[in-house]
Amino acid sequence: MGVLKEGNYKVDRPYNISNSTRRWLKSLVTGAAVCLLIFALYRKKSGHCMWGRGGHGHGIGSVNWSPASECSPGTECGSVIVPKDYFDPSAGTASVAIAVFKATKSPKKGTVFLNPGGPGGSGTRLATKELANLIGDDWDLLGFDPRGINKTEPQVQCFDSASDFNFFVANTVLQQGFTVTSSSNLSDPAIEAQLVEQSREFLALKKSQAELCAKNMGDELRYMGTATVVRDMDFMAKLFDGEDGKINYWGGSYGSILGAYLVNMLPHRAGFVVIDGIVDPVNWSTEPSHKWPINWLASTEKTYRFYLETCSRAGSDACPLTQYTGEPYEEIEARLEAFFDALAISPLPVPFGFRPGFLTSGAARALLLMYLERPPQWADSALALSQAMAGNGTLLFNKLATPRPPSNPHYDLARLGVTCMDSPPPKTPAEVPTAEDLAAEFMKTMREVSPHFGASVSVGEPDGGCQYWPVQGPERFAGPWNATLEWPMLIVSNTMDPITPIESGIRINSLMPDSTRMIIQDGPGHCSSAIPTLCTMKLIRGYYAGTLPENGTMCGTAYTYFPDPSQKPEPTLATAGLSADDTKLLNSALTVGELLQAIRRA
Secondary structure (H helix, E strand, O other): OEEEEEOOEEEEEOOOOOHHHHHHHHHHHHHHHHHHHHHHHHHHHHOOOOOOOOOOOOOOOOEEEOOHHHOOOOOEEEEEEEEOOOOOHHHOEEEEEEEEEOOOOOOOOEEEEEEOOOOOOOHHHHOOHHHHHHHOOOEEEEEEOOOEOOOOEOEOOOOOOHHHHHHHHOOOHHHHOOOOOOOOOOOOHHHHHHHHHHHHHHHHHHHHHHHHHHHHOHHHHHHOOHHHHHHHHHHHHHHHHOOOOOEEEEEEOHHHHHHHHHHHHOOOOEEEEEEEOOOOHHHHHHOOHHHOHHHHOOOHHHHHHHHHHHHHHHOOOOOOOOOOOOOOHHHHHHHHHHHHHHHHHOOEEEOOOOOOEEEOHHHHHHHHHHHHOOHHHHHHHHHHHHHHHOOOOHHHHHHHHOOOOOOOOOOOOHHHHHHHHHOOOOOOHHHOOOHHHHHHHHHHHHHHOOOOOOOOOOOOOOOOOHHHOOOOOOOEEOOOOOOOOOOOEEEEEEEEOOOOOHHHHHHHHHHOOOOEEEEEEEEEOOOHHHOOOHHHHHHHHHHHOOOOOOOOEEEEOOEOOOOOOOOOOOOOEOOOOOOHHHHHHHHHHHHHHHHHHHHHHO
16 A cells, blocks of 8 residues: 655555546536635625525535425534545545534634534534534534434445344443453453453454445445545535635544544644544554553543542432542442442343343443543432442443434444544554454553553444454545644643543644644543533633633633532532623533533434
């Protein structure tokens, strides 16, 4: 596989650009210029896009607007026809689903593209008034479903139905997670042997998934990678904001990967870019996916300790995991560990949950890790875990066993469709990870980073098995990651993010010292939206208004993690004494945080 240089970065490409492709690209640019001229004239007259409204254009650059009844209130929605492969005209076209919340203040500054994370989250759901309150009323917000996801076509549909997918994962290691007999005695060789056995099951299931995808999707899987999504954003930005319009962006979690790719693939095209909850793009693009968690869990143990300490301070009425107010957090931790170790030997029967089943130690640890990402659910987690420790696992098991919400069309392995295009494929048979390799990586992660959760990522972050993936993409970006930007990118990281640690934000900041600014939110949870703060939200809104914060600006958090159920309900976010504008900003941030959680869970 050769390396093709394009601009100031490199991409892995399995072929060279032919003369016919060059002619096609030239004609595409020419055609787009004509369309953009017409588009600009029409917008000047009517203020919105003309293509395909009420019709069904299929040519590249067509925008097919849907009836208002099919869109979320206050938005215009539809789809944009883009080249399926930006390097091969014979591949045909793809349809990218979009939703636009239009600017309510003039003059409009441009369009901000939105991504909620995942990968697999639907961006069309983000085009809302609440997000406009956070970014600014003088921007059009364009949420879109990236390749393979939700209403973008083709979707990743490897299973015939959502119920088939739910049946496939039920009660397997994919759903129950990896179990270790004890996190306090990692020197026991039986632990690694147990992980090897479970890894064999995991690999067999991943191979089955890949073969189903090969049969039902075939070559369509080639176009789901992040580099192709960046090309789509570039294409749509020129379509909606003109040939010279910059690509403005807001994204969280995996959305930080998309943002990092954008500014480093196309630095001259990047405008205002905010990324929140940072995934390390170097790790993402250069390491196979089974080696990602050792990077992701760098802040997990710190978050877990804060969770236990906060529970202790709240007391047993608010947090039933503690026996009394002020109990040493180590004692709460010891009881939880005893519970997990007991489950490792004897799983807990759950006959009356969403469906009958059982709870394993691997599942319970994985669920606790997922709860750590979302502080508003910490009180729920304490109740569910305490009931399970008393013998009733229904609440905890329901979080595991409730199937993904039905969608039409369904999309099942969209996350793998992205990650298996982004992670480097094995170059030799020796690089294909075995069950022993997976187990060794788990042990390394537990010993070096997170003893409690080092083997627990796979339930919430279902990656792996890319060595079986049937295709490679037309373009895979692998750096460099040190682009120079006209306007610095804004990085937002929490000090206690259990899955996208602050270290990843610091790494991008250090690689692009003159082209990034970093905000640090001092608190727990996944992304700053987990616990919205006025400080962070005002800095982000100010950034989109043209004000750069000082690098390393710190924002504190104030939140009631375990409200006392015996007291009159009070807001968990402190809003007393705030102005109407500040209250509106904070409430909008809370709504956006809940929406992001719902999208990532779908």
